Amino acid sequence: MNNIIASDIYETIKSKENIDSYLNDILEISDLTKEREFNIFKSEEIWDYQIDESSFAEWLYSKENPELVDLKKELSILINKAKTIDRKTYNKYESYLEEGSSNFYSFSCQFVFLSDDDKEQYHNVSTLNKYYNVLRWYLRKSPNINTLFNSGKNVFPNLYFHENVLPSLRTLNNSFSSIVEEIIEHLEALELYSGIENKIPSVSNRVKCQQIVEKYNIDCSPETSRERAKIMSFEILVSERKQKINCEYHTKFKKFGRDNTKQDRIYFSFGDKEYEDGKMIIYHIGDHV
Known part of the structure; x- marks a missing residue:
């Protein structure tokens, strides 16, 4: 180049x-x-x-x-x-x-x-x-899920891609080539939000979801099932104590032209100041768990 x-x-x-x-x-x-x-x-x-x-x-x-x-x-x-x-x-x-x-x-x-x-x-x-x-223009032409995962940190500097993202990409109900454009669109929205509005204190995560809906016109909400919310979480060690990071918040891809029983989502956390510099955490891109 x-x-x-x-x-x-x-x-x-x-x-x-x-x-x-x-x-x-x-x-x-x-x-x-x-x-x-x-x-x-x-x-x-x-x-x-x-x-x-x-x-x-x-x-x-x-x-x-x-x-x-x-x-x-x-x-x-x-x-x-x-x-x-x-x-x-x-x-x-x-x-x-x-x-x-x-x-x-x-x-x-x-x-x-x-x-x-x-x-x-x-x-x-x-x-x-x-x-x-x-870089995102090239990523849209990404041939496989490995490229998306490995390039994420370079293309979306305000997001942290958890190691769980790669195996979750293998659960996509839709073919990667048919949905990669929308995946990038959603990640771009989260990247922009993470770099600006997510820094504002005293705003609840539910309000943040609504702001994403209004600002970027993508569906974003917390998980309604507490059992599924537990699945979308992981633990970190802070000062020798375990601390849970909840990644239940998710964006939903458009349903038009897709099987309503096979919907995919991006699950994420708005971040934790004790983990990866407080970046928003992308945890799962794939099947609705």
Whole structure:
């Protein structure tokens, strides 16, 4: 996979109110792509891009705004290490984006992920959220349950996937290929909720379920059977004492076009501060137990 740094990155940076936060995003995306061994390229023209008679190179190496100096230094190292491509090659990539693919808004972003042999796999990435959306795009095309389980922690950083998830995926009543899109949709909703609303104190779990219903338009509720609720729980050791984590809360997949007697669910916990940094815990993706 190729990762192209846009030549007009300077224009994108300067348009941001919180430049320090934006630079942090750029560097974090870079670290994440390095882990996946993406090839990183740039055009030499990136240095000469100008705004208000100041070039990108001049801004990058200037000492103004002391709070940005360290971040700009890291960014300069990133760009210097990127391999150089000629203008013709860069224009070729830019022309792909101008064909109107729904994956793109403009070429004004810091990165473009693309595969030379498949134009569906061109993705415009300018924020961490868009980066994770790209990973989820690939996950939707996941061929099997092992890929979903093993990729979960990388694709949904606010969720913790319990080891029980993998065997539970084998209990799905519907074929994995027919339901994977909806699984990702539900996990995306829980990921977003976990990163924002779930941090708000003094909100009951029942209210949280209702918020998920209203905000993301997916069915979410606690388990009605106390016996089934007990099954959807596990114990952890805290200060040498056993503590139970209840994962009875669940989302239900749409029933349209599916056998009403063969419904699947995602069971989860809203999290425990003593376990996995308080992340929401995905415990079961499969049959209604």
